[in-house]
Amino acid sequence: MDPREYSIDMAPPGDITALVEEQADFVWRSLRRLGVPEASVDDAVQQVFLVAAQKFDRITSGRERAFLFSVAMNVASHARRTLARRREVLDGTPLDVVDPRPSADVELDDKRARALLDEVLETMPLDLRTVFVLVELEEMTMIEVAEVLSLPQGTVASRLRRARDEFHAAARRVRARVERRPQRPSTTCTLVTGEVPR
Amino acid sequence: MSTQRDPHVWLDGEADDFEATLLASARRDGMSPDKKRALAAAMVVGAGMTATKGALAAKAGAEKAGLVATGAKALVVVAASTALFFALTPATAPSLSRAVPPRHLPPPTTLASTASPISIPTPVAIPSTSAAALPSALPSALPNAPPARPAPSLADELRLLGRARDALAHGDHAAATAALDEHARVSPAGTFRDEARVLRIDLLARSGDHDRARSQARAYLAAHPSSPHAPRLRELLTSLGDDSP
Numbered sequence: 001m002d003p004r005e006y007s008i009d010m011a012p013p014g015d016i017t018a019l020v021e022e023q024a025d026f027v028w029r030s031l032r033r034l035g036v037p038e039a040s041v042d043d044a045v046q047q048v049f050l051v052a053a054q055k056f057d058r059i060t061s062g063r064e065r066a067f068l069f070s071v072a073m074n075v076a077s078h079a080r081r082t083l084a085r086r087r088e089v090l091d092g093t094p095l096d097v098v099d100p101r102p103s104a105d106v107e108l109d110d111k112r113a114r115a116l117l118d119e120v121l122e123t124m125p126l127d128l129r130t131v132f133v134l135v136e137l138e139e140m141t142m143i144e145v146a147e148v149l150s151l152p153q154g155t156v157a158s159r160l161r162r163a164r165d166e167f168h169a170a171a172r173r174v175r176a177r178v179e180r181r182p183q184r185p186s187t188t189c190t191l192v193t194g195e196v197p198r
Numbered sequence: 199m200s201t202q203r204d205p206h207v208w209l210d211g212e213a214d215d216f217e218a219t220l221l222a223s224a225r226r227d228g229m230s231p232d233k234k235r236a237l238a239a240a241m242v243v244g245a246g247m248t249a250t251k252g253a254l255a256a257k258a259g260a261e262k263a264g265l266v267a268t269g270a271k272a273l274v275v276v277a278a279s280t281a282l283f284f285a286l287t288p289a290t291a292p293s294l295s296r297a298v299p300p301r302h303l304p305p306p307t308t309l310a311s312t313a314s315p316i317s318i319p320t321p322v323a324i325p326s327t328s329a330a331a332l333p334s335a336l337p338s339a340l341p342n343a344p345p346a347r348p349a350p351s352l353a354d355e356l357r358l359l360g361r362a363r364d365a366l367a368h369g370d371h372a373a374a375t376a377a378l379d380e381h382a383r384v385s386p387a388g389t390f391r392d393e394a395r396v397l398r399i400d401l402l403a404r405s406g407d408h409d410r411a412r413s414q415a416r417a418y419l420a421a422h423p424s425s426p427h428a429p430r431l432r433e434l435l436t437s438l439g440d441d442s443p
């Protein structure tokens with residue numbers, strides 16, 4: 001029997017599980033910060049890794065994140081379109097939204113902080129948001145981002161500047177709203193900046 | 199990756215406390231360990247049928263557009279594996295004590311009891327949960343096993359099934375058979391025995407024993423019509439020219 005007849009473009013199990021182990025958090029975070037709702041992110045992460053498994057031989061060693069992020073951008077784009085359609089059907093009602101207002105003790109735990117962050121990111125154009133996520137949250141250098149996104153470094157630098165400006169502006173708006181508590185207007189917002197277990 | 203960074207570095211040193219808090223929260227975000235393990239397991243045992251469909255379709259000269267086109271094939275696998283993934287990620291992850299079901303209890307019908315704290319296999323060495331750390335769930339009076347045989351870990355099961363899948367992918371049916379036989383021997387009531395059964399059906403199909411592959415696939419579907427593997431087995435039956443439901 002010709003083995004080629006039965007060969008497939010699929011990563012060996014050990015390789016793909018190692019890739020999952022090393023990069024699942026990165027893929028998860030990227031998808032979430034690119035706007036994939038929490039309810040859909042498990043599915044989206046797996047879609048990314050299934051593509052990776054099928055194209056494993058095309059992933060250059062050392063460029064795994066670049067490959068995974070490019071796939072994640074496509075998956076996130078599809079997820080966002082799907083979400084937008086669902087929102088249209090529901091006449092503008094937001095889905096999968098965590099109430100970002102502080103609870104009675106006005107502490108911002110990680111979950112609430114991430115909900116607010118996503119609210120801020122949602123206001124940014126996707127091209128700026130992408131650069132912002134990679135630099136500010138994934139600690140990539142602008143050179144690395146330029147490689148990942150196949151953009152000139154000058155373009156990355158320009159987008160990062162604009163992204164930071166937009167982030168500042170949106171964060172100010174969100175903070176003002178958070179601190180404007182209708183039931184307890186005199187209470188100030190306490191920020192929890194310590195390590196919080198997942 | 200570091201989850202902490204000097205707050206002064208955020209936004210090129212221009213982040214206020216509020217902004218730094220939001221950004222730091224995202225740094226700590228990530229996939230839960232249980233879901234990560236489940237994803238790894240799903241990738242190992244859930245992706246193999248893609249090859250079966252493509253190979254069988256090619257072999258039979260019946261390259262139906264929806265089966266062989268790469269994109270469509272990926273979608274089918276995504277759907278099937280997604281079902282598997284979510285079967286692997288119950289809302290409440292069971293404890294390790296459920297990983298190896300007691301012999302006298304009905305075995306799990308899905309992979310819902312697999313999200314236990316095991317190590318993800320790696321290409322170099324498969325880390326295994328220590329057998330000593332597992333509960334003594336298997337009674338000593340197994341009919342075909344030594345009384346004191348240590349319970350195989352989930353990682354052991356995954357390693358064997360991964361080996362079988364890898365062998366299948368490379369057309370090494372003897373090695374696939376050996377791996378599946380070993381799985382059946384060391385873990386007859388294993389958590390992944392359904393996956394082993396599906397891989398065995400895959401092996402039959404690839405070996406040319408289409409009658410037995412069809413027969414066993416139908417039997418599995420009759421017993422587990424809602425199994426996460428059902429869509430893939432139905433696709434396999436279609437590839438084998440069996441259009442019965």
